Amino acid sequence: MRTLWVNGTALEGGGKPIDVIDPATEKVIGQAGQGNAADVDFAVDAARSAFPTWRSTPASVRAALLHQAADRLRAEAETIATELTLETGRTMRKNLGYVDWSAQCFDYYAEIGRHHIGRVIPSPENSQLSLVLKAPLGVVACIVPWNYPLLLLSWKIAPALAAGNTVVIKPASYTPWTTLGLARIFDHLPPGVLNIVAGSGREVGEHLITHPDVRMIAFTGSTEVGQHLMRVAADDVKRLNLELGGKDPLIICADADLEAAARACVWGSFLNAGQVCTSVERVYIEAPVFDPVCERVAELSRELVIGPGIEPQTEVTPMIRAAERDDVLEQIRAAEAAGAQVLCGGKIPENHGQGFYLEPTVITGLAPDSTLMVEETFGPVCPLVSVADFDEAMQLANRSSYGLGATLFTSDAAKVHRYMREIEAGNVWVNDPLIDNLAGPFGGFKRSGLGRELGVEGFEAFTETKHIHWEIEGGIKSWWYPWS
Ligand code: NAP
Numbered sequence: 001m002r003t004l005w006v007n008g009t010a011l012e013g014g015g016k017p018i019d020v021i022d023p024a025t026e027k028v029i030g031q032a033g034q035g036n037a038a039d040v041d042f043a044v045d046a047a048r049s050a051f052p053t054w055r056s057t058p059a060s061v062r063a064a065l066l067h068q069a070a071d072r073l074r075a076e077a078e079t080i081a082t083e084l085t086l087e088t089g090r091t092m093r094k095n096l097g098y099v100d101w102s103a104q105c106f107d108y109y110a111e112i113g114r115h116h117i118g119r120v121i122p123s124p125e126n127s128q129l130s131l132v133l134k135a136p137l138g139v140v141a142c143i144v145p146w147n148y149p150l151l152l153l154s155w156k157i158a159p160a161l162a163a164g165n166t167v168v169i170k171p172a173s174y175t176p177w178t179t180l181g182l183a184r185i186f187d188h189l190p191p192g193v194l195n196i197v198a199g200s201g202r203e204v205g206e207h208l209i210t211h212p213d214v215r216m217i218a219f220t221g222s223t224e225v226g227q228h229l230m231r232v233a234a235d236d237v238k239r240l241n242l243e244l245g246g247k248d249p250l251i252i253c254a255d256a257d258l259e260a261a262a263r264a265c266v267w268g269s270f271l272n273a274g275q276v277c278t279s280v281e282r283v284y285i286e287a288p289v290f291d292p293v294c295e296r297v298a299e300l301s302r303e304l305v306i307g308p309g310i311e312p313q314t315e316v317t318p319m320i321r322a323a324e325r326d327d328v329l330e331q332i333r334a335a336e337a338a339g340a341q342v343l344c345g346g347k348i349p350e351n352h353g354q355g356f357y358l359e360p361t362v363i364t365g366l367a368p369d370s371t372l373m374v375e376e377t378f379g380p381v382c383p384l385v386s387v388a389d390f391d392e393a394m395q396l397a398n399r400s401s402y403g404l405g406a407t408l409f410t411s412d413a414a415k416v417h418r419y420m421r422e423i424e425a426g427n428v429w430v431n432d433p434l435i436d437n438l439a440g441p442f443g444g445f446k447r448s449g450l451g452r453e454l455g456v457e458g459f460e461a462f463t464e465t466k467h468i469h470w471e472i473e474g475g476i477k478s479w480w481y482p483w484s
């Protein structure tokens, strides 16, 4: 069994161990320790006790420790990627990339932490020095979902630790395995600086977010849980960073490179079986090119190789669990019953006895208010919609309660310029969806979240701002007695 990691020591955890399941085989790959409320208290106490020393540790020393973590991740990339593949179902090739990217995240924030400084501002009096300083917050709760257990965690703990905070990590119940294994990557940090408590959102998560000594909640997950966190955080006015759901549009103009656009739909909708917060969820295509684009997207989708992530030829991997798969399947059935046409996919593939597979599904003729067009679809579904022109596409793209990402395919700079200004999304792509760059901010508008991760913004999110007024020359000031 993999144990929890608290105060620099392995801890069995007071909860019932969690069976970790491989979505490709439905087999148990191992057991993960589960914490309870007492384990959370222990972890938060350890993090709070470690905070003053970690805050005072020179940034250069913290940076060296984070670079070391990056090196350890790279050295164990093969093992970690294999574990991620077994636990999340996604491809080995992608997971190797994500381990490397996570390592880059530690290297990046190690340096941001060393170089990010406050500023000196003009003072009201010449005898004074006015400074703006950035300070760490204290104990940060880092709560992540199951779709990218390592990457989304790195986006939180790398900047949080670099800024001088200490952390308590809660992985998703489906994917505690790789995360608990990270204890060996971080065992060179002082005890209490990084703690990992696996367990359910209901018990462990809830106890963590309501703990009065937790100063900030850094969360990636569903909008529903994010809304709950905002309500809970109000009691202590806890700081929040929320990366929530999305319903990303992709617009294809008639002047675009249509082959690239069709392939982008396939890639953007079916990567990780559509279980990506920024997956392409609504495609708006200008009417003159609608039919050929639909045909091409369906043709490319039919050719995709479905299978376990561990096999090198696999392109589309299973979904996380049967319940999630069946939920998406039900939405497809409801759409069909209402008159939508499934161009390809739409069912559980044959010849895959075990595993939570769903065929990549391309669908047209959806009613604008259907669940597949309105709510986040966390599965391999690509809905295609014909629009009269770019104007209509822009209107429909923005008509959503979400605003995480958006993509435009066009060769017209004037359209790009208007889209850049008017699209209501935090991650705005042109001719290449889902591309990420950790040197720039990631996050959403509207119900897709609050705050930003990555980039300098993703470091500042883990700091508080202090304005220092220092009277250097001293003496008694005339304005101290305004009543006299
Ligand atoms: P989820 O149900 O919101 O769970 C996310 C995490 O929160 C899990 O660790 C979960 O624990 C925990 N949790 C649940 N209830 C809690 C509570 N009351 N207090 C504290 N923690 C609680 O999301 P999911 O189903 O795992 O992941 C899918 C969602 O994540 C999608 O909506 C997707 O869009 C979103 N996502 C967003 C981004 C982004 O960057 N914007 C990236 C990836 C995914 P349990 O596992 O025990 O339930």
Ligand code: MG
Pocket: 269, 274, 275, 276, 279, 280, 281, 376, 377, 378, 379, 380, 381
């Ligand atoms: Mg989807």
